[in-house]
Amino acid sequence: MTLPFESGIRVTSPFGARRDPFTGALSEHTGIDLVPLREGDLAVRAAVSGSVLQSRMVTDPMNRTSEWGNYVSFLGDDGRVYYHCHLASRAVSQGERIAEGQALGVAGQTGRATGVHLHFEIREGGVPIDPSAFLGVGNITGAEKSPAPRMWYDEAAAWALDSGILRGTGDGLALNEPCTRGMTVVFLHRLWELLHRT
Ligand SMILES: [Zn+2]
Numbered sequence: 647m648t649l650p651f652e653s654g655i656r657v658t659s660p661f662g663a664r665r666d667p668f669t670g671a672l673s674e675h676t677g678i679d680l681v682p683l684r685e686g687d688l689a690v691r692a693a694v695s696g697s698v699l700q701s702r703m704v705t706d707p708m709n710r711t712s713e714w715g716n717y718v719s720f721l722g723d724d725g726r727v728y729y730h731c732h733l734a735s736r737a738v739s740q741g742e743r744i745a746e747g748q749a750l751g752v753a754g755q756t757g758r759a760t761g762v763h764l765h766f767e768i769r770e771g772g773v774p775i776d777p778s779a780f781l782g783v784g785n786i787t788g789a790e791k792s793p794a795p796r797m798w799y800d801e802a803a804a805w806a807l808d809s810g811i812l813r814g815t816g817d818g819l820a821l822n823e824p825c826t827r828g829m830t831v832v833f834l835h836r837l838w839e840l841l842h843r844t
Contacts, residue, residue: 650764681753692747697720701719701740720738727769731764735754737749737752809833811833
């Protein structure tokens with residue numbers, strides 16, 4: 647296993663429950679935020695060998711992955727999926743075969759980020775796991791005690807689907823027309839509550 651930064655890593659935000667850096671609301675951090683130990687060591691390296699799933703930047707604000715800015719995800723040969731978000735630039739393409747330690751891009755601050763850092767996420771069977779043990783930074787959060795709850799987006803979407811305000815599934819959600827002013831107000835209010843829940 648190769649650490650994302652050559653000089654080593656420092657954790658700036660652990661996996662698990664935290665205060666959202668933008669809204670202050672309690673939320674679930676599905677990855678771990680890292681900076682390099684040596685300033686300027688911003689090349690992000692692949693932890694294991696694998697194949698690139700996505701190398702892109704989503705700009706549609708309705709798509710939650712737009713929060714990731716420039717990101718690279720790959721399917722590791724160990725069966726896990728690795729995510730690297732907020733990159734300044736990307737160095738690999740979708741479908742490309744990558745070796746362990748290969749440069750995936752340069753860490754940056756694209757998307758929803760308050761500073762230059764790497765959001766590093768590992769999923770097993772689609773479920774985010776705490777990367778701290780994997781990275782050798784110890785159990786700094788105890789987060790494995792609780793499974794990652796659903797993100798506010800999923801919760802809001804599930805509610806809006808149940809209410810008939812949205813239709814579709816997953817990333818294919820759309821407003822169920824006609825959507826009255828009353829329904830829209832209720833939807834926005836519910837979103838507001840979810841965003842500010844503590
Ligand atoms: Zn993060």
